[in-house]
Amino acid sequence: MAPVASRDVFRCDYCSLVQFRATNALCRRCHKPLEVEEPKPLPIPTEMAPRVQAAPQSGSAVAVRIREIRSQRCLSQRQLAAKMEVPRTYISKVENGRALPTLASLERLAVALSVQLGDLVQDNYSQRQQEITSLMSDPFVSEISLWVPKLDALQRSAVLNHLREMASGQRKTA
Numbered sequence: 001m002a003p004v005a006s007r008d009v010f011r012c013d014y015c016s017l018v019q020f021r022a023t024n025a026l027c028r029r030c031h032k033p034l035e036v037e038e039p040k041p042l043p044i045p046t047e048m049a050p051r052v053q054a055a056p057q058s059g060s061a062v063a064v065r066i067r068e069i070r071s072q073r074c075l076s077q078r079q080l081a082a083k084m085e086v087p088r089t090y091i092s093k094v095e096n097g098r099a100l101p102t103l104a105s106l107e108r109l110a111v112a113l114s115v116q117l118g119d120l121v122q123d124n125y126s127q128r129q130q131e132i133t134s135l136m137s138d139p140f141v142s143e144i145s146l147w148v149p150k151l152d153a154l155q156r157s158a159v160l161n162h163l164r165e166m167a168s169g170q171r172k173t174a
Helices: 060-072 077-084 088-095 103-113 117-121 125-136 139-150 153-168
Strands: 009-011 018-020
Touching: 060 088, 060 103, 060 117, 077 088, 077 103, 103 117, 125 139
Parallel strands: none
Antiparallel strands: 009 018
C-alpha cells in the first residue's frame, strides 16, 4: 500500500465541520473561509530587504486605494476576506492588480471596509484636468485637437505614427 500524503485537517469556525483543506480555503458545508494560521515570515534584515516593490498592473488606482484603506483600518487580508466571505487569495490578487473586481465585489469591499463605494474608485480628477489644461495651452496640440475627432481610426493611426517619427527624428525632411 502506497503511503498517503499528509493532508491538513481543519474545523470550520462557523459550522464546526471537520474537513480536509480545500484548494479554495472555503468550508465545504457553509462556504465561509477557513481561518488557517499561516506561519509568520521571519523579518528580513534591512540590508537584504528588497528596495523596489512591484506596482500593481491593471486597475492600479483601485488596487492601491483598497490596500491603503485596509491598512488604515488595521485589517489583514484574511480579516477582510472573512468579512467579505471570499478566499484571502482573492483579496491579494485584487490588491496586487492581478484581478479586477466586479462592481458587485467593489460594493462588498466598500461595506466590509466601512467606506462609500466612491472612496474605493476615486480618481484624481483635478490632476487630470490640470494635465489637460496644460496640454491644451500648447498651440500645436490645441490646433490638432480640433481635427482629431473628424479622423477615422486609420487616419488617426497614420497621424500618430507620423508624429512619432517626427518626434524621434527618424523621418528625413525634404
